[in-house]
Every structure is written in structure tokens, then in C-alpha cells.
Amino acid sequence: MKRNNSNRTERSKRSLEKSSVRRDPARMMKPFAQSPSARQAFFGRFPERKPQRHVQDYDVRPFKKIPAIRQSSEASASDGRFILENMLGSGGICEVHAALDLRRVEWGDANPRIAIKRLHPDLAENVQARVSLAQEFCVLRHLAHPGVVRVFDLHRESFGMCVSMELLEGHTLQEELRNRPAGLGLSAIRIARMLFDALSFLHDHGVTHGDIKPSNVFMAAEGRIALIDFNVATAIAKPGAACSPVTLGLRESLHLPSFSLRYASPERLQGARPSPQDDIYSACCTIYEAIAGEHPFGRESSQEAMEARKSPKKPRALQGRQWKMIRRGLSFEAHLRPSASDLLKAFSPRRGLFQGLKRLLHIDRGI
Numbered sequence: 001m002k003r004n005n006s007n008r009t010e011r012s013k014r015s016l017e018k019s020s021v022r023r024d025p026a027r028m029m030k031p032f033a034q035s036p037s038a039r040q041a042f043f044g045r046f047p048e049r050k051p052q053r054h055v056q057d058y059d060v061r062p063f064k065k066i067p068a069i070r071q072s073s074e075a076s077a078s079d080g081r082f083i084l085e086n087m088l089g090s091g092g093i094c095e096v097h098a099a100l101d102l103r104r105v106e107w108g109d110a111n112p113r114i115a116i117k118r119l120h121p122d123l124a125e126n127v128q129a130r131v132s133l134a135q136e137f138c139v140l141r142h143l144a145h146p147g148v149v150r151v152f153d154l155h156r157e158s159f160g161m162c163v164s165m166e167l168l169e170g171h172t173l174q175e176e177l178r179n180r181p182a183g184l185g186l187s188a189i190r191i192a193r194m195l196f197d198a199l200s201f202l203h204d205h206g207v208t209h210g211d212i213k214p215s216n217v218f219m220a221a222e223g224r225i226a227l228i229d230f231n232v233a234t235a236i237a238k239p240g241a242a243c244s245p246v247t248l249g250l251r252e253s254l255h256l257p258s259f260s261l262r263y264a265s266p267e268r269l270q271g272a273r274p275s276p277q278d279d280i281y282s283a284c285c286t287i288y289e290a291i292a293g294e295h296p297f298g299r300e301s302s303q304e305a306m307e308a309r310k311s312p313k314k315p316r317a318l319q320g321r322q323w324k325m326i327r328r329g330l331s332f333e334a335h336l337r338p339s340a341s342d343l344l345k346a347f348s349p350r351r352g353l354f355q356g357l358k359r360l361l362h363i364d365r366g367i
Helices: 002-023 025-034 036-043 102-107 127-140 173-179 187-204 249-253 276-292 302-308 320-329 340-347 353-364
Strands: 082-090 094-101 113-119 151-157 160-165 170-172 217-220 225-227
Touching (some): 082 113, 113 127, 127 151, 127 160, 170 173, 187 225, 187 276, 276 340
Antiparallel strands (some): 151 160
């Protein structure tokens, strides 16, 4: 037994010596250090790593050619990022141009044309006007919804401060009503649904548009409805709001109207601050006009209609629950008006028992 134990001890010692030799890096690399041929034969099996080139060593590709555009008189003088094209619209403070974004052209963007909203030339150096444009950008920059025009960034160009935004192809609801003076009828129900959806999104994020009317409801070519012109939009100070409250002192100092009289609520005409209930009244007036082809109170303002105790007539295209909500939205008292989400539910398709059975029958028949 003693002899067997001694043999085991000797074998374990020899195995330890062999393992230490294997793990010794210096001893492992000794044959390669003494024999260049062995070193070349061993390391030749591995591909040689090529040194990485510095970024400056790469060739710079030339910019793509800029397509032909319709430049305005001031576009040739601008050496900045944007080249202004035709004017799309103009208001009391700002004007909107179609523009070519040279940086998008450089990057090879398939659609380099955008919209540029800039101050009027006579207000380009006005500090209050700059603050107003910056506040409008502050309100919109965190909002992402198909029913709200999308803004990109705030810029300072040679022609003054401006905001870049998406270029919408289409026309406004006001232009549509000019072509169809009798109203849009049932096709306006879809417009109402998208408008109330956008309003519900804005109010949930603490933003009030403040000037909803047919000329500020854009009917895009792809079939969606987008609210534009947030010049008098306000951000309500509440948790989760898009930004801090926005002041409206610029329009008052320039003696410019901050809302449209025919679409303003009575409390707004009396000097109250904008609120979501004002948007509800203006939106219901807009939808009523889109359906019936005329304003619910004719050419009179809400204050005049309230004093005359006028009441709008029910359009034929509206169902009972839809007319009930629109009638409440046209109320002269703010606390009686429904919310945007309630209006959205009233104009959304409702699946009743008949619709559910019809859907099940279609599924069973494979239709």
C-alpha cells in the first residue's frame, strides 16, 4: 500500500510540472523567438490586420445638384440654410413660405422642401415678435399628433428668426367651403372626428389653440386634418404641460386681433383668458359651418346672438347624439359645453348589437 501511494505522489508531481510548463508564457514563446521560420509559420495562419484610416483620409463626395425652384426676391440674398420659395399665407405677425432645405439636399433627402414661418420684415427686429415666435415653437415642439402641424426647429437666418415645419399639400377648410357653399354634408363627419381628436390631444397636453376657424383647419392631400396657425396658442400651467404659460401681450400692443369675432366665445369677447372651453365653442361653430354651409348664428358674434337669444337649427346630416353634443358646444355658458373627448365619442362610429351581429356573420361567411 505504501508503494502504491508513493507512485501516485510521483505521478501527481510530474503532472504538475507538465501543467506549469504548458502555462508558462515565456517557455511557450521560446521556440518562436529562437526560430523566425517557426514564428512565421505560426502567425501566418492569422490574417494581418490593416491599419484603420483616419476620417480625414476619406474622400468627400460632392454635393448633389439643387433642383430648380421658384425663388422669391429675398431668396437670392440669403446665403443661409434655406432658400425661400412662394408665399403660402400671411397673418398679422408672421408669413409662411415654402422653402428648400439645403441641408436636406446635402443629405440626399427625397423630400427636401419644407415650410418656413418667419416674421414680417417690419417686425424682424421687434423683440416682442421674436419672443412670440419662440413661444409658439415652445408650445408645438413636444406635440406629435397627425392633427397638429409638426414643427422641426427654431432658426436664426439672414432674413430673421424663423421656424421650420412640415410642408402640407392641400387646402384649408375655408377654401373647400368656397367651392361647396352648401356645405360638405356627411363628409364633414369625418372632419369633425379628426378635429375633435386633435383638440382632445391638445387639451390633454395642456395646450389651448385659441383661434379655431375654417381657415386654420388644413385638409391635407393624404386625407388627414391638421390644425395650423398657433400664434395665439397658450400652454396651461399644469403637470405634464408642453411648456410654461405663454403671454399674448404682443398682439394687444400692435392692436391686432388675437381671435376671430365670429368664432370666439362670449367670455373671450368679454376679455377672459383663453381656455379649452373657448376651443370647444370655436370648433363646434367650425363643424356646424362645414356641415350646413353657414355659420350657426349667421354673421353675428356670440355676444350678439346671446343678447338676441338666438338658437341654431339642426342640420340634416347630424344624428341625434351628435347634434346634442354640438348644441351643447354652442352654448353661451362655458360650464355647459362638453369636453373634446366627449365630442370625439359622439362622432366616433358606435358598434351596436346590429353592427356586432353583422360583423360576426361576415366573419362566419368569410367575407
